[in-house]
Amino acid sequence: MNLRSSWVAETGQTREDTRLNQIGATTPLNPVQVRSGILPGSYDGQYRLSGFWMFGSAAMSATVSEGRALVQGEISQGVYPVALPAAETITFAAGDAQYGRVDLVVAKVYDNLYDSSGRNEAKIEIVQGVPGPTPKAPAVPPRSLALYEVTVVAGASAGNGGINWNTSLKDLRTPVVALGGILPVEGPVLPGAYPGQFQDSGGALQRWDGGAWVPYPSALGGIIPNSAGTLTASYTGQYRDSAGGQLQRWTGSAWAPAVPGPYFNDSLDAGYTTSTTYVTTLVERATNPLTLTFTAPPSKAVLLTFGSRVELSLATGTTGIASTGYMCIRVTQGATLVREVEDELAVKGSKSADPTDGYSVATTQRLSGLTAGATYTLTAHYRSSNTNVKAWFDNCFIRVDPQA
Structure with missing residues (x-):
């Protein structure tokens, strides 16, 4: 069992389990719950999100890389920190003879107190989809973090080439950070939880204004850099540095020189x-x-x-x-x-x-x-x-x- 969790097992939680799961990452979802997601980071600092990265390692098998994450339960259940300290290999069932299907890879927490499963542990699992003419991924089970969708074409098996890993993976991973931290956006863009929350969209720093993610310069009255000169103005009086190096002011209908003339x-x-x-x-x-x-x-x-x-x-x-x-x-x-x-x-x-x-x-x-x-x-x-x-x-x- 590679995936380690804290505060799930009724007995037997080790000091190692506890140390691995000292995450401290709680990006708010609402006043009680936090987002489920993965802690960002990579070994060389080149990538925003490396945890739980998955790649094909055999015809019908894939390897899930190490990482740490949070899995939010229902409101009364709290949040489950999990850690995968070593990569894990998972194997997909052969494809249906007639139709393709979409499987879902998840990090799932079993908590007997809530699911009566008789288990108190965390696992990397494949939730198998239903074959069909237009297959869809199955729903995400309770207390689970969706990692990837995998398309398994009809007839796929180890003997006939298996899964095309270059085209069959859909990355569902999303990051989380500590309360107040700047969230690096990967995957779907989710609403903010409070005005003043920040996120890095990859090309611009953004601030949640209570209803939308607003580019940071416009939110705080700063000057929009020319590298983000295509951003739409948010209010009359906003300033930007134009591509030609001229400071401009939004009049309410157009960008005009901030200091016109001479x-x-x-x-x-x-x-x-x-x-x-x-x-x-x-x-x-x-x-x-x-x-x-x-x-x-x-x-x-x-x-x-x-x-x-x-x-x-x-x-x-x-x-x-x-x-x-x-x-x-x-x-x-x-x-x-x-x-x-x-x-x-x-x-x-x-x-x-x-x-x-x-x-x-x-x-x-x-x-x-x-x-x-x-x-x-x-x-x-x-x-x-x-x-x-x-x-x-x-x-x-x-x-x-x-x-x-």
Whole structure:
């Protein structure tokens, strides 16, 4: 008898039995019961679950590897720790002449107090299925831990090749860990027993929220790594590291940059105006107007930077006129005017009556009191101080930097 158990035998439990079964693994199922399952681990640390692994060792025989497990009885019966300290070989009956069948391999606990079997022990057993056109595995007996389903085809026997071990095994093993431990998921995914319970799904750490297993980053507000970037967001405001290395925030309908911007637009095409009131169109510039849209950040404030190279030329025959070229930005939100253009907010290039070369001017201004998440449009406006002066603007640009 290789499979050893504790607190089953009425007499004769050895110290060795007790030592082998000091498991301490009780993954809760409910307030009274725990999950039946196998303690995880392997000799070299490469595998999550090696205990009670089964493989074909002869035509009709298989070997069940050593391991430790828990078998939960009915509520009043408690949980039975079992240990298989050495591998055990089991032999399957020959296949039916006409139909295939599905057998069930279990770790079964016999407890005479509850089953009147006259036995108090644990065994690795085969529960033989019923042959049929569409065979199914038999039900798991009481106080048993299902390990494998084995398909035994019609006519299978030691004399004609036996069981095809490469295709006939269905692994039913599931792991258990100590209370509060992180459960490595193998086999079926079972519901959690309490909010805050953790499990490792193999690709992500998950937390039970009371109704579902939620990826750990979304459960606790952490940043989802780009290795798990295909996970569905769980709530508005969740963050993730995108594949491109950009921090993103879930808006409720889409992933958007967590810190949008900077936003930028420019025109390297020169154009001029002689208008003394602000206009958006420059003569000889191919593309008008110069605009930029941006989304207001949660801080409701941005830094607006704009500028241009300004040159001023007098009309032919005109002398002695001091002149100035102004560039300013109008701010709108849809059809609503947020900030109008005015000279006090403009950048300007000036020259006296004597001609001078053009030069570049720029300014940075703070826009605050915006509506977070709203889209704003910036439009560049230009004017000259005199209708006899061509105010030229070249290398114009607009830039917006959201503030944290």
